[in-house]
Every structure is written in C-alpha cells, then in structure tokens.
Amino acid sequence: MTGATAASGSRPDEHVPVTPGWTCGTCGEEWPCAAKRDLLLAEYRVDRASLSVYLGACLAAATADLAAAPVRPLRERFIGWLPRGPVTS
Numbered sequence: 001m002t003g004a005t006a007a008s009g010s011r012p013d014e015h016v017p018v019t020p021g022w023t024c025g026t027c028g029e030e031w032p033c034a035a036k037r038d039l040l041l042a043e044y045r046v047d048r049a050s051l052s053v054y055l056g057a058c059l060a061a062a063t064a065d066l067a068a069a070p071v072r073p074l075r076e077r078f079i080g081w082l083p084r085g086p087v088t089s
C-alpha cells in the first residue's frame with residue numbers, strides 16, 4: 001500500500017529509501033532494490049568511486065537505523081552487489 005504523497009523534488013519512480021526501515025519507497029523491496037541498483041549503476045557509470053562513497057554513507061545510516069540487524073548481511077546488501085570489475089585501463 002503506497003499512500004505516499006508527491007513530495008516536492010522527489011518522483012515516485014526514483015526508488016528512494018524509506019527510513020528507518022530502509023525499504024524502497026517505490027517497490028517496497030529492501031533498499032537498494034534491483035531497480036535502484038540499475039539506476040545507480042547508470043547514474044554513477046563514469047564515477048564508480050562516488051557510488052561506493054554514497055552507498056557507504058547509506059550503509060552507515062542503515063546500520064544505525066537497523067541496530068538489531070547483523071552488520072555483515074547489511075554490508076552485502078548495500079555494497080556487496082557492486083561490480084568489482086577492474087576499472088584500470
């Protein structure tokens with residue numbers, strides 16, 4: 001059930017996290033959901049380092065919000081999915 005009102009500056013298809021549960025505001029899955037991962041990879045395609053920093057900040061916030069959750073699965077969920085391909089030329 002999505003009774004979210006359109007907040008200014010936020011579109012309903014942006015798959016933003018809903019805290020403190022860290023579920024997706026669009027599809028309700030655990031954030032980052034599959035759709036959000038695709039969006040992030042596209043958005044940060046040329047700056048993967050910044051994506052890691054961003055997700056690291058999200059992980060830190062989620063770790064604080066979800067204090068009862070084990071840390072390792074959280075870390076896998078937030079940054080474990082990142083492609084580890086060598087970006088070296």
Ligand SMILES: [Zn+2]
Binds near residue numbers: 024
């Ligand atoms: Zn989503």
